[in-house]
Amino acid sequence: MTKESLYLQLGYEPKKSDLICRWYIEPAEGMSLDEAATNTVTESSIGTWTEIKTAKKYTQRLAAKVFRIDEKTGIVDTAYPVEAYDPYDISCILASIAGNIFGMNCVKNLRLMDVRLPKEIVKAHYGPAFGIKGIRKLVKVPDRPLIGTIIKPKMGLNTKDHAQVAYDSWVGGVDIVKDDENLTGQKFNPFYKRVKETLKKRDRAERKTGERKMYMANVTAATTDEIIKRAGYVHEQGGEYIMIDVCIVGWPTLQTLREHNEDIGLVLHAHRAMHAAYTRNEKHGISMLVLSKFLRLCGLDQLHIGSMVGKMIDAGPQSVLRSRDALVCEDVPADDFAVGQKWYGKKSVFPVASGGLHPGHLPYLAKAFGNDVIIQMGGGIHGHPKGTVAGAKAARDMLDAVVGGVPPRKYKSKELQQAIKAWGMTEDLM
Amino acid sequence: MTKESLYLQLGYEPKKSDLICRWYIEPAEGMSLDEAATNTVTESSIGTWTEIKTAKKYTQRLAAKVFRIDEKTGIVDTAYPVEAYDPYDISCILASIAGNIFGMNCVKNLRLMDVRLPKEIVKAHYGPAFGIKGIRKLVKVPDRPLIGTIIKPKMGLNTKDHAQVAYDSWVGGVDIVKDDENLTGQKFNPFYKRVKETLKKRDRAERKTGERKMYMANVTAATTDEIIKRAGYVHEQGGEYIMIDVCIVGWPTLQTLREHNEDIGLVLHAHRAMHAAYTRNEKHGISMLVLSKFLRLCGLDQLHIGSMVGKMIDAGPQSVLRSRDALVCEDVPADDFAVGQKWYGKKSVFPVASGGLHPGHLPYLAKAFGNDVIIQMGGGIHGHPKGTVAGAKAARDMLDAVVGGVPPRKYKSKELQQAIKAWGMTEDLM
Numbered sequence: 001m002t003k004e005s006l007y008l009q010l011g012y013e014p015k016k017s018d019l020i021c022r023w024y025i026e027p028a029e030g031m032s033l034d035e036a037a038t039n040t041v042t043e044s045s046i047g048t049w050t051e052i053k054t055a056k057k058y059t060q061r062l063a064a065k066v067f068r069i070d071e072k073t074g075i076v077d078t079a080y081p082v083e084a085y086d087p088y089d090i091s092c093i094l095a096s097i098a099g100n101i102f103g104m105n106c107v108k109n110l111r112l113m114d115v116r117l118p119k120e121i122v123k124a125h126y127g128p129a130f131g132i133k134g135i136r137k138l139v140k141v142p143d144r145p146l147i148g149t150i151i152k153p154k155m156g157l158n159t160k161d162h163a164q165v166a167y168d169s170w171v172g173g174v175d176i177v178k179d180d181e182n183l184t185g186q187k188f189n190p191f192y193k194r195v196k197e198t199l200k201k202r203d204r205a206e207r208k209t210g211e212r213k214m215y216m217a218n219v220t221a222a223t224t225d226e227i228i229k230r231a232g233y234v235h236e237q238g239g240e241y242i243m244i245d246v247c248i249v250g251w252p253t254l255q256t257l258r259e260h261n262e263d264i265g266l267v268l269h270a271h272r273a274m275h276a277a278y279t280r281n282e283k284h285g286i287s288m289l290v291l292s293k294f295l296r297l298c299g300l301d302q303l304h305i306g307s308m309v310g311k312m313i314d315a316g317p318q319s320v321l322r323s324r325d326a327l328v329c330e331d332v333p334a335d336d337f338a339v340g341q342k343w344y345g346k347k348s349v350f351p352v353a354s355g356g357l358h359p360g361h362l363p364y365l366a367k368a369f370g371n372d373v374i375i376q377m378g379g380g381i382h383g384h385p386k387g388t389v390a391g392a393k394a395a396r397d398m399l400d401a402v403v404g405g406v407p408p409r410k411y412k413s414k415e416l417q418q419a420i421k422a423w424g425m426t427e428d429l430m
Numbered sequence: 431m432t433k434e435s436l437y438l439q440l441g442y443e444p445k446k447s448d449l450i451c452r453w454y455i456e457p458a459e460g461m462s463l464d465e466a467a468t469n470t471v472t473e474s475s476i477g478t479w480t481e482i483k484t485a486k487k488y489t490q491r492l493a494a495k496v497f498r499i500d501e502k503t504g505i506v507d508t509a510y511p512v513e514a515y516d517p518y519d520i521s522c523i524l525a526s527i528a529g530n531i532f533g534m535n536c537v538k539n540l541r542l543m544d545v546r547l548p549k550e551i552v553k554a555h556y557g558p559a560f561g562i563k564g565i566r567k568l569v570k571v572p573d574r575p576l577i578g579t580i581i582k583p584k585m586g587l588n589t590k591d592h593a594q595v596a597y598d599s600w601v602g603g604v605d606i607v608k609d610d611e612n613l614t615g616q617k618f619n620p621f622y623k624r625v626k627e628t629l630k631k632r633d634r635a636e637r638k639t640g641e642r643k644m645y646m647a648n649v650t651a652a653t654t655d656e657i658i659k660r661a662g663y664v665h666e667q668g669g670e671y672i673m674i675d676v677c678i679v680g681w682p683t684l685q686t687l688r689e690h691n692e693d694i695g696l697v698l699h700a701h702r703a704m705h706a707a708y709t710r711n712e713k714h715g716i717s718m719l720v721l722s723k724f725l726r727l728c729g730l731d732q733l734h735i736g737s738m739v740g741k742m743i744d745a746g747p748q749s750v751l752r753s754r755d756a757l758v759c760e761d762v763p764a765d766d767f768a769v770g771q772k773w774y775g776k777k778s779v780f781p782v783a784s785g786g787l788h789p790g791h792l793p794y795l796a797k798a799f800g801n802d803v804i805i806q807m808g809g810g811i812h813g814h815p816k817g818t819v820a821g822a823k824a825a826r827d828m829l830d831a832v833v834g835g836v837p838p839r840k841y842k843s844k845e846l847q848q849a850i851k852a853w854g855m856t857e858d859l860m
Contacts, residue, residue, distance in 0.1 A: 059586030103706030156489030224654035250680015276533030
């Protein structure tokens, strides 16, 4: 073992105010785990590769500490004094705990598995404006899972056809219709016109069905200024929801949007496009759990957390459920993987299951997630053999079957049976 | 082979206006390379996992195409019609070509190796405001490499001590002093006070040395609004440079900053903290080359591209030189890895070598990069046995030795010989 030092204190009992990280570390060849861990925490704190002459006695209070090393699993726990950060600046925190260190040659692989944010940081942020309760009140659906769809094709429809697909989805039974992640402000379907036309169709769909219907316009745009402008426009036009590509737009844009949302008052849906470039490999990068926590902190109201079935894959099915817990629990449990989190009254985030889903997945998902989930189907609705209205009805009928305890294959719905025939049921596929 | 389709057209000759991507693809078990490639390009374009009924004849013009597959290497080339994007919106482009696809279960690993941006996209952006020429004019150094340092400890110094370390670095011989990536607006060294005090010291250092001296304040902050405010303040106080953590703040913040910089006129330095979470694994994620191209497009003036030596590691030494080429060439060469790039007159980006460097690395780096490089040393200056002034002098003397063709160990400089004694020379280490 390396000698205990400023950065390696295995007996250290973390303070309540410390930020805690849990890592998986694979040291580089010829390097011990405790050396690799110490170098990592040094770089993510106040040190560097060599002893410096400019360090002062008073700077030592900001040193991070390795306080637990498990040689068998490669898991390492570290503690960071909260005074090292601007508690409201997520970029400042991430530049330390998830910055340079992934590129250090002392590690072969480095994974930020989880993070526990202290009260001072949690309290400095807004958190979600609505929470699951607020969204349910808005949508007037007190307890069942919500059904969402993504307009397909993801890109290319003109505004009129886009709005029509939205309308068909709503009247078929969908609660929430969203743009896809790469539809922003392209010429073939410009943002401002799209919002106006689609919200008109929403009003018609609400009148026709007697239900509340939601449209999530994607406000992702070239500049933060334009994003805020687009969000404001949605509000002006009577919209209640927007979505944004959180991993691509980055933290200051999200924090800016959250600040402005105090006035605008929209539900903010987080699409995680690009996340899997760094969340997928279980040995390197940043876990979806960490991303989920920072998004709740920042104040997104909904987050696409993937699913255990469908076209996408997360770093194991447990990864999806861990994200869910981080979003919905006030006191997120700790275990061998997770370090837990208290949210000090911050509202919950509505978890969204999405990615290659169809009605046949719904019973499995409703069981895995419970009622508090938004189940999004894109191809699984617009790919229905009879088209979008039938696809939406199939999805909603499947939900009714599940809620009513009717075996899906016995539920009297032509559209649902067609969907099951086309794509099967999860139970058959597993 | 899978049948040719809308998305798989191996005979396709890309149009000049197409955006081109090169991928490394490892298909999931039981999946052929052409299936995995087709699914990937479908998802990053207008399709999804199942055939949809809402597709229109007219949307087909936006389909992306797989046009080359190399079964031996797993390398796949794809083409995207530029009409699919808002050409000025980097987030829109990345949400397509680097979005959901990293999480798809049809691939085991997926790497975006390179991208070639068509004229319509390049022309829609500002590109760098200064270029290497403009920076050299500002710093009044016509041809040699520039010497930079990062103030250490990275965090924790109070404002007075911070400014003093900057001063010592400048008078010792450093051209450019920068904040570190995780120093933003913490209480122990608040941003506005830091800028004011450090720029005062810069003025003194310029008077003392008769040279131009630069200070890069880190404007990374909680919100985009605050980032723009901080950039404006640096300008008001007579600063000429700022830096920002590009991977953490995301694209709309960078594009907002670049727009505002038309009025503010600062040199923008890009720190890449967090990049290695997705650039390091050569089989998955996004290459540093791709990141470098989008940053030049957006209009950053300098980029930390790592180094072939020191504490950081990139995805192979070639990775560093490829980034350099993407930043400095008007016509970036294509080869087995790279797809090339024409910049249509956009200015160059000054490459910055950094990460665990010391004077002993300088001869190697000057040879590898030529004159157009900024060599940054943090610990390699402030860790000098005699402190910062001596460390800065050692670095500058090493540069003089290299420029003058004097063998470093024969160069008459006590400080340089002390540095060599402490850390050795690259040649000895390799």
